[in-house]
Amino acid sequence: MNKYVKYGLIGILVVAVLAATVYFLKQNSTPAELYKTETVERKDIVNKVIVTGKVIPEDEINIKPQISGIIDKIILEEGVKVNAGDLIAVIKVVPNEQSLNQAAGRVRNAELALNNAKIEYDRNKVLFDRGVISSQDFNNLKLTFDQATQELKNAQADYQIIKKGSSGGSASANTNIRATVSGTILEIPVKEGDQVIQSNNFNDGTTIATIADMSKMIFEGEVDEAEVGKLHVGMPLDISLGALETQKFSAKLKFIAPKGVEEEGAVQFKIEGDLALTDSTTYVRAGYSANASIVLEEKKDVLAIKEALLQFDKETEKPYVEVEVGENEFERKDLELGVSDGIDVEVVSGLDEKAKVKIWNKLEKKSDAD
Numbered sequence: 001m002n003k004y005v006k007y008g009l010i011g012i013l014v015v016a017v018l019a020a021t022v023y024f025l026k027q028n029s030t031p032a033e034l035y036k037t038e039t040v041e042r043k044d045i046v047n048k049v050i051v052t053g054k055v056i057p058e059d060e061i062n063i064k065p066q067i068s069g070i071i072d073k074i075i076l077e078e079g080v081k082v083n084a085g086d087l088i089a090v091i092k093v094v095p096n097e098q099s100l101n102q103a104a105g106r107v108r109n110a111e112l113a114l115n116n117a118k119i120e121y122d123r124n125k126v127l128f129d130r131g132v133i134s135s136q137d138f139n140n141l142k143l144t145f146d147q148a149t150q151e152l153k154n155a156q157a158d159y160q161i162i163k164k165g166s167s168g169g170s171a172s173a174n175t176n177i178r179a180t181v182s183g184t185i186l187e188i189p190v191k192e193g194d195q196v197i198q199s200n201n202f203n204d205g206t207t208i209a210t211i212a213d214m215s216k217m218i219f220e221g222e223v224d225e226a227e228v229g230k231l232h233v234g235m236p237l238d239i240s241l242g243a244l245e246t247q248k249f250s251a252k253l254k255f256i257a258p259k260g261v262e263e264e265g266a267v268q269f270k271i272e273g274d275l276a277l278t279d280s281t282t283y284v285r286a287g288y289s290a291n292a293s294i295v296l297e298e299k300k301d302v303l304a305i306k307e308a309l310l311q312f313d314k315e316t317e318k319p320y321v322e323v324e325v326g327e328n329e330f331e332r333k334d335l336e337l338g339v340s341d342g343i344d345v346e347v348v349s350g351l352d353e354k355a356k357v358k359i360w361n362k363l364e365k366k367s368d369a370d
Contacts, residue, residue: 037324037356043304045339045346047297049230053221055241055275055288057212061181064205068197069093069175071190071208078188082179088188088209091175091196093163103159110152117141117148183213186286217275217284219251219292222261222268230296231256237273238293241284249284250276251292297339303347307340309357324356 072092076082121141128138179185187210190196199205219239223231237251251273260267273292277284310319319337322330333355338346351357 035328035330036359038306038309038359040303040305040347040351040353040355040357042301042353043344045299045302045304045341045344046295047339047341048293048295049223049227051221051223051271051292051294053219053271053290053292055217055239055284055286055290056220057183057186057214057286058216058218058274060186060210060212061183062207063088063177063180063209063211064199064207065091065177065196066198067091067093067175069195071192071194071196072175074188074190074192076185076188076209078185080185081183082185082211083182084179086179087176088179088185089177089190091177093175094195099162100159103155103162107152107155107159110148110155114145114148114152117145121145177208179209179211181211181213183211186210186212212286214284214286215277217277217286218254219273219275219290221271221290221292222263223256223271225260225267225269227296228256228260228269228271231271231294235294239273239275240291240293242289242291243285244282244288247282252276253294299339299346302338303351303353304344305347305351305357306343307345309359310335310337310345311360321351322358322360323351324358330358 069091071089073090075087075089082088121144124133124138124141127133128135189207189210194206196206196208197203219237231253233253233256235253237253239249239251241247241249253271253273255270255272257270260269262268275284305321309321311321312319318334320332320334323333325331333350335350336348338348340346
């Protein structure tokens with residue numbers, strides 16, 4: 001073989017070996033993974049809780065009948081504004097046959113007793129005028145006559161009440177259902193022809209109408225037991241209604257239930273807040289679903305990082321991050337944390353401004369096949 005060819009092949013082999021060596025050295029000196037970092041910044045952090053609930057009138061008054069009967073006529077409709085005393089409906093009395101018969105019998109007995117007392121009274125009055133009987137005996141007979149007269153009046157009045165709903169023969173006093181307060185009629189749950197009963201010791205009675213003052217509305221919602229301890233009366237609420245997405249309403253927390261109710265394994269506490277309404281406020285209907293935002297803590301212009309950057313010591317469970325100190329070189333920094341809004345968290349100590357924190361828990365993008 002020609003020595004020049006031989007030396008040429010040897011030279012090519014040496015160059016190839018050197019190139020391979022350089023390539024492998026570069027591969028070994030390059031880190032397996034370069035971590036991205038995020039810079040510590042100053043931010044405003046607001047820790048708030050969102051409470052779901054509804055908007056309802058502060059007071060709802062149920063109008064109930066003073067006597068049992070059947071709805072004869074409904075005068076007004078739901079949604080109408082009324083003043084105290086306005087006529088809402090009229091009841092027709094349908095007397096109980098047994099009670100009516102007993103009342104009629106009482107009237108007849110009272111008439112018989114009165115007739116007998118009158119006969120005795122008239123006979124003894126003649127004797128008294130002649131001086132035959134004493135004044136005391138005559139007064140006793142007069143008392144019996146007066147009592148019989150009054151008993152007949154009472155029996156007749158009871159009979160009229162059972163038959164017509166009023167002792168005076170006109171049932172308007174009891175059968176006319178009128179508004180007891182001024183406001184808006186929210187609901188009339190009965191129809192003409194429905195039977196209604198009066199309120200008594202054993203029954204709440206039938207509700208003819210529900211009236212409320214729509215200018216006095218409250219937010220009513222429920223707060224989890226984990227958050228209720230951070231609330232206090234007087235805290236401001238920011239109310240948003242599902243039906244009025246463009247409007248926000250202010251309110252003040254006025255009530256926190258002293259006792260919780262367990263719902264699906266979680267204890268909930270009812271809260272109420274007075275809704276601030278003005279004459280220019282869009283009409284708010286009772287029962288609108290609403291969300292109340294309550295600010296628990298707020299920090300302005302503080303050092304903050306994303307909570308996703310935090311790591312926790314397996315033994316102490318204390319938070320820490322890894323801070324870049326060189327190219328792809330990181331150093332552990334233990335942190336003291338403050339207010340969190342669920343996304344960003346305040347760094348009280350452990351980091352300097354502009355420090356670069358390693359993004360260690362980067363999520364891999366799912367493939368289309370997943």
